[in-house]
Amino acid sequence: MISLKISPKAPFDFSLSVKQIEGWPRTYYFAWTGTTLFQSVSLDSFSTVFSLTWNGSIDHPELALDLPDGLSKSQVAEVEKTIRRQFSTDYELGRIFTEVPDKKLQELVSRRKGFHPVIFPSPWECIAFSIISSQVSARLATRIVENLMEKYGTRLDWQNMDFLCFPRPDEFARATAQELRDLSLSRQKIDYLGGLSGRLAKGELRFSDWETLDDDRLIDSLLSIKGVGRYTATFTVPFGFGRMEAIVPVEGGFRKVLAEVYGVDGFTDEDYQAILDSWGRFREIALFFVWTEYDDRKRAQKKK
Secondary structure, eight states: OEEEEEOOOSSOOHHHHHGGGTTSOGGGEEEEOSSEEEEEEEOSSOEEEEEEEEOSOSSSOOEEEEEOTTOOHHHHHHHHHHHHHHTTTTOOTTHHHHHOOOHHHHHHHHHTTTOOOOOOSSHHHHHHHHHHHTTSOHHHHHHHHHHHHHHHSOEEEETTEEEEOOOOHHHHTTSOHHHHHHTTOOHHHHHHHHHHHHHHHHTSOOGGGGTTSOHHHHHHHHHTSTTOOHHHHHHHHHHTTOOTTOOOOOOTTHHHHHHHHHTOSSOOHHHHHHHHHHHGGGHHHHHHHHHHHHHHHHHHHHHO
């Protein structure tokens, strides 16, 4: 077994952050024991599994990363980089209290001390999920993803446990159109995902080449992919590439969410824009905390 240590930026609460993925398809990750997360991950040219064990405290966080034997040094480095991005371990939440004057946002961050965004392991997986889930129910999207993993993803055995991995581009590209239609994917989505996976598998497109682009150029590059619209592109910048300080357009439906969380009646366009502007480079983090608060309130109302 290969073992490493990851020291996230404090404050960091791994247990609280993992709650975000409890609603994901069970096959996205194997298990959460309360201290250890077991998860499969598919990268450009290989798939593997890992475990992350929470050893530290919120103010002195530490994660133990364990990987199977047999990975090369470059593969280990790639997995570690992916995990740091997926769990936002290097993001300094404390800066919100010194650089953003919004007291409401500071209150939301304080109430969930150490709560960091958890995103998709790779841009490919993020884009694929966005396309698959477009205009279908969450239940159907989940079933499609799980079926794709079972039929085309790598199967791995580690520590006497079986894992399924999200199909890599080269694995997805081998699926026939008829096979994908049988999994309830539309012809249009098959065309979009087949084209993208084929380009990635052949090396005609490498998302790693886009990591140095500025935010605007990254969005333009994503929009050049067939089937990727404005929503998927702006969603992928933070949740696929991990750019939590990108200032991307905000969908109109967020105005209602912001008005409820901030408790503002007669919310004008000027009020709305003023709050968004006040967040500056912390807009994505702020959206993340506001949406989380809104979702929690809705769940509480349903329980009542």
